[in-house]
Amino acid sequence: MNPPDARTAAASPPLIRITNLNFSYGDRPILKNVSLDVPRGKLTAIMGASGGGKTTILRLISGQNHPPTGSVFFDGVDVGALPQKGLYALRRRMGMLFQFGALFTDLSVFENVAFPLREHTRLPEPLLRDVVLMKLNAVGLRGARDLLPSEVSGGMARRVALARAIALDPELVMYDEPFAGLDPIALGTTARLIRNLNDALGTTSILVSHDLDETFAIADHVVILANGGIAEQGTPEQVRQSQNPLVRQFVNAEFDGPVRFHYPGATLEEDFGLATPSTHSRTETHA
Ligand SMILES: Nc1ncnc2c1ncn2[C@@H]1O[C@H](COP(=O)(O)OP(=O)(O)OP(=O)(O)O)[C@@H](O)[C@H]1O
DSSP states (O other), X not given: OOOSOHHXXXXXXXXXXXXXXXXXXXXXXXXXXXXXXXXXTSEEEEEESTTSSHHHHHHHHTTSSOOSEEEEEETTEEGGGOOHHHHHHHHTTEEEEOTTOOOOTTSOHHHHHHHHHHHHOOOOHHHHHHHHHHHHHHTTOGGGTTSOGGGSOHHHHHHHHHXXXXXXXXXXXXXXXXXXXXXXXXXXXXXXXXXXHHHHHTOEEEEEOSOHHHHHHHOSEEEEEEXXXXXXXXXXXXXXXXXXXXXXXXXXXXXXXXXXXXXXXXXXXXXXXXXXXXXXXXXXXXX
């Protein structure tokens, strides 16, 4: 496994440091002893099979879930140790773009972006207007301010959600599958925009995505989750060259590998009456 980019690590401490984190839903373990640094000012992608715990990591970073053991530090602050008020203050430093954007359908594009500003600041109206228009300008939608979400395309709606995620000038923006449901052109536009906003605003970004090519094209640092732990991390190039079979299967989009295509069960021989009792074996197990 590759360590985070050495130059970044030397330049400044990570914005997020996760140490020895364990997390379960009920008695089902999801994350097992995970330690991870998210470098400041960079775009880190978290990838891996469905249900691997990627969204759970985002929820642990924002303090929506609490780890029974291990810690999440945001800019040196232990998120799990914060009282409710401190947690709210911390969340103002984070922007979130959830899967499918989740805009308020009865509010205009302008009011969707204005929403977090109205909720969390007391900006006078003319200043609020300027901030909203600047954010909309950054995503190319200043001219669409008066439209309703139903009047813009899916790709544009995602860009409105992006403008809303950066409305409060967060230090960290977390994107949970921001490309879901987008056509290839809108997907490419959104990916470029995420990269450009990260650089232009000097934020740190965490991107959870299944779109390998687009994600590898824009990420500085890639983390592959598998079996509750980090199977690999490094630059996109380093991860592509990983020899870990779990990573190879994922990166090469292989149909079968350590993660089995077949759900565990009876063998073909058993189901079709071709086997003698001695050859009955349940080999199709998950890695
Ligand atoms: N609140 C919850 N209660 C119980 N189980 C949950 C809860 N939230 C998520 N899970 C389960 O925990 C596992 C990890 O969920 P998580 O959403 O973190 O995975 P993911 O890697 O983001 O998946 P995907 O790529 O499909 O979005 C999944 O199997 C999910 O069904």
